[in-house]
Amino acid sequence: xxxxxxxxxxxxxxxxxxxxxxxxxxxxxxxxxxxxxxxxxxxxxxxxxxxxxxxxxxxxxxxxxxxxxxxxxxxxxxxxxxxxxxxxxxxxxxxxxxxxxxxxxxxxxxxxxxxxxxxxxxxxxxxxxxxxxxxxxxxxxxxxxxxxxxxxxxxxxxxxxxxxxxxxxxxxxxxxxxxx
Numbered sequence: 001x002x003x004x005x006x007x008x009x010x011x012x013x014x015x016x017x018x019x020x021x022x023x024x025x026x027x028x029x030x031x032x033x034x035x036x037x038x039x040x041x042x043x044x045x046x047x048x049x050x051x052x053x054x055x056x057x058x059x060x061x062x063x064x065x066x067x068x069x070x071x072x073x074x075x076x077x078x079x080x081x082x083x084x085x086x087x088x089x090x091x092x093x094x095x096x097x098x099x100x101x102x103x104x105x106x107x108x109x110x111x112x113x114x115x116x117x118x119x120x121x122x123x124x125x126x127x128x129x130x131x132x133x134x135x136x137x138x139x140x141x142x143x144x145x146x147x148x149x150x151x152x153x154x155x156x157x158x159x160x161x162x163x164x165x166x167x168x169x170x171x172x173x174x175x176x177x178x179x180x
Contacts, residue, residue: 069113069115069163071113071162071163071164072162072164073109073113073162073164073166074113074164076093076095076109077093077109077111077113083095083096083098084096086106086138086141086142087108087134087137087138089134090111091110091111091127091130092108092109092110092111092127092130092131092134093108093109093111094106094107094108094109094134094135094138095107095109097168101170102149102170102171102172102173102175103171103172103173104139104142104143104144104148104169104170104171104172105168105169105170105171106138106142106168106169107166107167107168107169108131108134108135108138108166108167108169109131109164109165109166109167110127110131110165112127113164113165114164114165115163115164115165116154116155116160116163116165117152117154117165118154118155120165131165131167132150132167135150135167135169138169139169139171142169142171143172144169144171144172146171147171148169148170148171148172149168149169149170149171149175149179150167150168150169151167151168151170151179152165152166152167152168153168
């Protein structure tokens with residue numbers, strides 16, 4: 001078994017043992033990243049202990065942020081609502097928008113339900129950066145080399161409709177400015 005494989009398997013136990021504010025090294029975080037082919041395999045053959053890992057992660061989140069309100073995105077994350085998932089890893093999920101506003105329109109959401117970008121903690125910076133990196137990589141994979149728009153709505157005046165932080169990626173046509 002390779003070092004990387006052992007590291008990936010050991011990481012959930014190691015992370016759950018850390019204090020909530022302990023930073024992870026970029027190497028440890030990179031070991032968690034999965035390629036799309038790994039994601040496809042996992043959908044059909046979930047590793048043993050995944051439910052326990054998710055329960056530990058949910059409990060750590062509740063200790064930090066309090067009980068989350070159920071949203072349509074929490075239902076996508078728990079599998080009770082179907083979605084056209086184009087990417088997932090331990091930190092986020094990307095899926096096509098059910099009401100697309102452009103030829104290509106997908107969302108990238110964190111697995112931890114941060115309600116709004118304005119409610120993200122300073123130590124969520126690594127996760128927020130990861131969401132944007134995933135958005136960039138998926139935009140390239142979706143053929144958006146000509147460009148695309150990345151949008152994060154915040155609160156009522158920002159037209160946020162689902163109170164679970166999400167990054168919109170829209171492309172496939174010339175976008176208008178101002179947006180609205």
